[in-house]
Amino acid sequence: MVVQALKDQGVDVVFGYPGGAVLPIYDEIFQQNEIQHILVRHEQGAVHAAEGYARATGKPGVVLVTSGPGATNAVTGLTDALMDSIPIVVLTGQVPTFMIGNDAFQEADTVGITRPCTKHNWLVKDTEKLSATLHEAFHVATAGRPGPVLVDIPKDVQFASGTYQAPQKGGSRRYQPQVKGDLEAITELVAALETAKRPIFYTGGGVINSGPGASQLLRELVEATGFPITSTLMGLGAYPASGTHWLGMLGMHGLYEANMAMHGCDLMINIGARFDDRITGRVDAFSPNSKKVHIDIDPSSINKVIRVDIPIVGDVAHVLEDMLKIWKARGRKTNKEGLAKWWSQINEWRKVDCLKFEQKGKVIKPQYALKRLEELTKGHDRYICTEVGQHQMWAAQYLNFEDPNRWMTSGGLGTMGYGFPASIGVQMAHPDALVINVAGEASWLMNMQEMGTAMQFNLPVKQFILNNERLGMVRQWQELLHGERYSHSWSESLPDFVKLAEAFGCKGILCKDADDLDDAIMEMINYDGPVIFDCLVEKHENCFPMIPSGEPHNKMLLGEASTKDAIGSKGAVMV
Amino acid sequence: MSALQIKKGSTKHSAYNLRPNFSDVEERHTLAVIVDNEAGVLARVIGLFSGRGYNIESLTVAEIDHAGHLSRITIVTTGTPQVIEQIKAQLGRIVPVHEVHDLTVEGASVERELALFKVEGTGDKRVEALRLADIFRANVVDSTLSSFVFEITGAPEKIDAFAELMRPLGLLEVARTGVAALSRGGAA
Numbered sequence: 001m002v003v004q005a006l007k008d009q010g011v012d013v014v015f016g017y018p019g020g021a022v023l024p025i026y027d028e029i030f031q032q033n034e035i036q037h038i039l040v041r042h043e044q045g046a047v048h049a050a051e052g053y054a055r056a057t058g059k060p061g062v063v064l065v066t067s068g069p070g071a072t073n074a075v076t077g078l079t080d081a082l083m084d085s086i087p088i089v090v091l092t093g094q095v096p097t098f099m100i101g102n103d104a105f106q107e108a109d110t111v112g113i114t115r116p117c118t119k120h121n122w123l124v125k126d127t128e129k130l131s132a133t134l135h136e137a138f139h140v141a142t143a144g145r146p147g148p149v150l151v152d153i154p155k156d157v158q159f160a161s162g163t164y165q166a167p168q169k170g171g172s173r174r175y176q177p178q179v180k181g182d183l184e185a186i187t188e189l190v191a192a193l194e195t196a197k198r199p200i201f202y203t204g205g206g207v208i209n210s211g212p213g214a215s216q217l218l219r220e221l222v223e224a225t226g227f228p229i230t231s232t233l234m235g236l237g238a239y240p241a242s243g244t245h246w247l248g249m250l251g252m253h254g255l256y257e258a259n260m261a262m263h264g265c266d267l268m269i270n271i272g273a274r275f276d277d278r279i280t281g282r283v284d285a286f287s288p289n290s291k292k293v294h295i296d297i298d299p300s301s302i303n304k305v306i307r308v309d310i311p312i313v314g315d316v317a318h319v320l321e322d323m324l325k326i327w328k329a330r331g332r333k334t335n336k337e338g339l340a341k342w343w344s345q346i347n348e349w350r351k352v353d354c355l356k357f358e359q360k361g362k363v364i365k366p367q368y369a370l371k372r373l374e375e376l377t378k379g380h381d382r383y384i385c386t387e388v389g390q391h392q393m394w395a396a397q398y399l400n401f402e403d404p405n406r407w408m409t410s411g412g413l414g415t416m417g418y419g420f421p422a423s424i425g426v427q428m429a430h431p432d433a434l435v436i437n438v439a440g441e442a443s444w445l446m447n448m449q450e451m452g453t454a455m456q457f458n459l460p461v462k463q464f465i466l467n468n469e470r471l472g473m474v475r476q477w478q479e480l481l482h483g484e485r486y487s488h489s490w491s492e493s494l495p496d497f498v499k500l501a502e503a504f505g506c507k508g509i510l511c512k513d514a515d516d517l518d519d520a521i522m523e524m525i526n527y528d529g530p531v532i533f534d535c536l537v538e539k540h541e542n543c544f545p546m547i548p549s550g551e552p553h554n555k556m557l558l559g560e561a562s563t564k565d566a567i568g569s570k571g572a573v574m575v
Numbered sequence: 576m577s578a579l580q581i582k583k584g585s586t587k588h589s590a591y592n593l594r595p596n597f598s599d600v601e602e603r604h605t606l607a608v609i610v611d612n613e614a615g616v617l618a619r620v621i622g623l624f625s626g627r628g629y630n631i632e633s634l635t636v637a638e639i640d641h642a643g644h645l646s647r648i649t650i651v652t653t654g655t656p657q658v659i660e661q662i663k664a665q666l667g668r669i670v671p672v673h674e675v676h677d678l679t680v681e682g683a684s685v686e687r688e689l690a691l692f693k694v695e696g697t698g699d700k701r702v703e704a705l706r707l708a709d710i711f712r713a714n715v716v717d718s719t720l721s722s723f724v725f726e727i728t729g730a731p732e733k734i735d736a737f738a739e740l741m742r743p744l745g746l747l748e749v750a751r752t753g754v755a756a757l758s759r760g761g762a763a
């Protein structure tokens with residue numbers, strides 16, 4: 001019955017790990033070929049793989065794990081998916097209903113434990129309700145603001161037979177979030193847009209979640225209005241990095257021009273982002289002189305952190321469509337004169353060239369490694385995952401994303417160990433694509449067991465490890481904020497990654513000389529199978545620009561070499 | 576400046592009004608939340624309050640529609656207007672929540688609470704307790720030679736006042752139900 005429900009929901013792959021409490025479902029899986037089961041090496045890996053799959057396809061990812069430890073191992077992934085609004089459906093086995101509450105073997109209060117880290121969860125005590133609940137789970141995971149859901153299925157419920165109900169069209173009637181935005185508010189937004197002197201689009205993961213149509217509409221809107229656009233970490237790719245109006249990512253490690261424009265704008269149009277603290281910096285000094293518009297499908301995102309002037313609850317694609325329609329009908333007006341001045345100001349900020357670095361000598365700068373990776377992979381059908389740390393921020397800064405759904409990174413939770421299993425999920429969804437996980441050596445070790453999965457299922461994922469032998473991001477904070485007391489931020493006793501690769505049966509590449517880098521990257525790309533690329537980089541490189549936490553956008557640190565410029569151009573903020 | 580209006584009927588999660596002008600003064604609001612009467616729904620609501628650091632002054636819950644499997648949770652909470660709006664929006668996100676009503680802003684409403692008081696005493700104190708109970712229209716629901724259990728219904732302030740008066744007269748124990756509230760007038 002479970003497998004039938006999954007088939008009817010269009011599921012073609014399940015990431016999972018068996019155990020006593022899910023054996024009946026595994027038995028069903030054994031007796032069919034339509035749904036492929038990917039055996040991971042740790043349940044956390046299954047959930048991240050499902051997240052990667054979901055983000056690369058827009059379809060929900062599916063996970064199947066056993067009760068007790070299987071379920072608790074899934075908790076990090078569930079929380080990650082909740083923070084980043086990723087639709088996944090996790091099925092957990094549970095001890096039989098008559099044993100629940102007895103501290104039975106491998107019993108855990110799974111719905112209790114996962115209640116705060118799922119969008120919704122269910123314990124199914126009656127086989128008659130199983131199929132309907134599974135369909136409802138898919139509906140809830142994907143409708144409105146997407147998120148993870150969990151269905152806990154006791155073993156006796158799996159064994160018992162019941163009547164199967166096929167899914168209803170449109171999901172249940174009880175959960176139907178609003179998708180159309182209020183036309184009055186949208187008209188108000190259009191009016192603001194027509195007169196704004198210093199407007200900016202600030203976009204986020206909501207654009208990606210709203211589907212490819214939303215990205216298309218966003219592009220049309222940006223080109224037609226000529227407004228500058230920046231994006232959060234989560235929203236990269238919705239607007240192409242090669243687009244002329246692109247300012248780059250904003251936020252704590254965002255680009256100078258993007259953050260300065262956010263600080264100095266007079267109209268901020270937030271599309272599917274949530275004023276996260278990595279974006280706003282100090283809230284009371286956040287973009288002090290702007291009128292703020294917030295488009296979000298989740299009413300609770302609005303006025304949670306930043307008080308906005310024009311709130312619009314709705315799905316991004318629907319709202320953008322209405323907005324374009326109204327704007328065109330009113331004569332496609334913008335404040336041309338104001339915009340021209342605004343762009344010349346922005347171009348001044350761009351001259352700071354905040355991402356510049358110098359590659360001198362043989363020691364590879366991490367920025368250089370990513371620049372070369374970008375250069376050598378940009379023509380490919382490419383998907384990028386990351387782990388968490390400095391390498392993640394550098395990847396966001398130095399790699400260019402032209403399309404949505406090609407960038408998977410753990411934004412909200414910042415989960416080290418996310419990227420490798422996520423890359424496995426992405427590769428499952430796109431078997432012929434070039435899937436690269438930009439990793440830090442410390443993060444990568446957190447889920448390295450998944451190399452077994454990649455090998456078993458012939459998934460040629462490339463693990464591009466920027467190995468600084470440091471918990472780099474931690475070390476950076478200790479340097480800047482804790483008097484250079486580097487408490488436990490070394491990666492000691494690292495494995496020999498090439499030998500590790502050999503042990504798994506995949507390819508290992510070591511590169512420690514900038515002159516060899518291009519060849520080594522080409523070797524990685526051309527190898528038909530998984531690769532662990534150990535790229536030894538400068539150990540004490542810091543990630544800039546950086547807004548120290550608790551500071552406003554115009555208090556950005558631009559790096560050791562360019563701190564003077566930052567102070568010099570500070571006056572320019574006071575537009 | 577326009578308020579965010581999610582029109583009633585446009586969604587099951589009805590009637591938020593995100594007022595754009597917030598003050599920093601704490602307010603007391605009574606919320607009525609209509610939920611599916613299913614396992615775990617109360618845990619979700621309470622978990623939301625504890626997880627996000629909101630206050631609960633009083634919370635009551637009971638099934639109100641057996642056929643429709645609906646329960647009504649009445650929550651009295653305090654917070655700045657921004658926090659109150661957040662609470663309502665967060666409640667609205669919970670999947671089994673059908674409606675969130677802020678009785679404090681949606682027009683006049685009535686609030687009632689029931690309480691039981693056990694008062695022990697003899698002589699003058701006992702006579703005085705009985706006399707005050709009469710003034711407050713509290714009923715005696717149990718009596719021994721040296722104690723009473725009073726039942727009192729009213730607005731929470733009335734019950735507070737009664738408790739203050741009973742304390743010096745030998746108040747032993749109090750049990751309160753928490754607030755039940757409805758909007759006044761004909762409309763639901």
Ligand SMILES: Cc1ncc(C[n+]2csc(CCOP(=O)(O)OP(=O)(O)O)c2C)c(N)n1
Nearest residue numbers: 389390391416440441442443470471472473
């Ligand atoms: C599971 C988890 N534990 C701890 C942290 C805190 N943390 C953030 S970045 C970081 C260091 C990451 O080191 P590495 O993967 O080598 O990346 P680098 O910063 O060196 O590029 C740590 C420990 C985290 N984000 N996730």
Ligand SMILES: [Mg+2]
Nearest residue numbers: 440441470472
């Ligand atoms: Mg490192």
